[in-house]
Amino acid sequence: MTLEINTMADVPENDSCATAFAILSFPYTLSQDASAATNNDGFIDTCSGMNDGVWFTFVGNGNDVVIDCTDIVGWDPELGVYSGSCGTFTCVGQVDDNGTGGDETLEFSTVAGTVYYINFGHYSSGNDEPEGVYTITITEHEPPQPIANDACADAIAITSFPYTNAQDATLATNNGGFIVAGCSSDMNDGAWYTFTGNGNEITVEISNVDGWDPQLDVYTGSCGTFTCAGSADDGGNSAGETVTVASVAGTTYFINVGHYSGFDDEAEGPYQINVSSVLGTQSFAGAGFKSYPNPVKDVLNVSYSKTINEVTVYNLLGQQVFAKSLNAKGGQINLSSLNTGNYIVKLTSDQEVQTLKILKQ
Known part of the structure; x- marks a missing residue:
């Protein structure tokens, strides 16, 4: 005779909004079997609606937060994030990839001091279905900040060589409009630098480009009245660019690092710029x-x-x-x-x- 013993998973401690696990620091990771979670808070009608599953809560600090739900076994999940209080929610975001066993990811910007609730449960807002095994990972990162050299008038002055600067120009604006300077193609107004020629060859290189398609231009003249001295765009997303100009001593040069297009205002992103001055060997x-x-x-x-x-x-x-x-x-x-x-x-x-x-x- 064979004796089979079936063990039932325990009801998770975070089965209700009122007993949500409080996340005090990031990154945060938890693996859990939520198959015994109940629909005790009823269907959550905020956002597009879903089962009441398992709950987490944290207080925003102004950073961006990414929630990844992975290792899902045998059930169809949905992920919801709300502000407010238990039973009185405001929708922050909800995601459902519509596939059994599919991972879910949600990214959003927090407001400092705001309380957020995370509900991870079965997707349906009409049928009480069981949850299951999953892993939740929550990370945060500082959102991009406006850059100081967003305009030609605020160009960073390079006073000595070699020069290096790395920044995230995601929030750079096209405030000067598209730059038309007689280069091989026009481009977005991006991030700006300036230097004075010393009679040597000046090489400008951008690298560590992440997630955007850059163009690199060097101009003479003055803000708003440019003449092209050099330009590079290899036409590839996340590719670096290099321009070398034979500088004239005493001449002012401007460097523009921006999205390649001269007709679509698109976002810039992270990059590193290196500027060097080289005499003939x-x-x-x-x-x-x-x-x-x-x-x-x-x-x-x-x-x-x-x-x-x-x-x-x-x-x-x-x-x-x-x-x-x-x-x-x-x-x-x-x-x-x-x-x-x-x-x-x-x-x-x-x-x-x-x-x-x-x-x-």
Whole structure:
């Protein structure tokens, strides 16, 4: 003869709103068998309605709260969050994935000092059905804060290099409107930085991008009257961007880190920015390099004791206006297409870099 003994689960201590478990700190986790929970508080009509299941309560402190209900076995749950008091609730949020055994997650922002009640029970507001096994995990995090450099006028001034800053720009606004500066594409007004050129190459890099699609622009000019000096958008969500500009000593530059679109106002998010100033690894040996004439009417002649790989010309806004692969020890650079004015010529030879300022007549 075989004797079978069936044991019934105990009624949970938190079976009613009045005996809700008080959560005093986060993170909070509890695994529980609620199969003997009763519908003693009746159906909860607040929000979309559900069974009275098991209960938790806590006092908000202004942070965001995430409730995850997992490890569900053999029943169809719903998760409700309310403010107010037992029997007199106001709906904060409710979620039901409509699947037996499905997990439930609810995230919401709390108000400091407000009492909240969590009900985790069977989904139905018309049939008293049993709950079952589950695990509840509750975490909190500080909500995003407005950033100080949300506008060009409030751009963070970078006074020395290298510079690093990490922030969450989720609450950045498009307060300046879309930025139209002659770059390859327009973009949102995002988070702002500014620096003064020192004659070196300035590299701006953003990384640790989380959950949004950024564009990185560098401008000269002044707030509201920009000229594009450099722009990068690789077109990928959560991807980093890098821009290098040949800075002109004394020129003011602005950096805009924002959502890529020039027509949809979309949210920014977390990122890290790194700005560095780099001289050429080694200047050309003075005696071995020659360039003439200066001023230049049409053709600039250059020569060096080693192979000159590349010649690049920038205007005084730091914009590239001419580039040529030379790959010879000397050659003629035809600049007849350039307007009259001052330019910076950059020549590279392997790891060596030479820059000179010319006047184009």
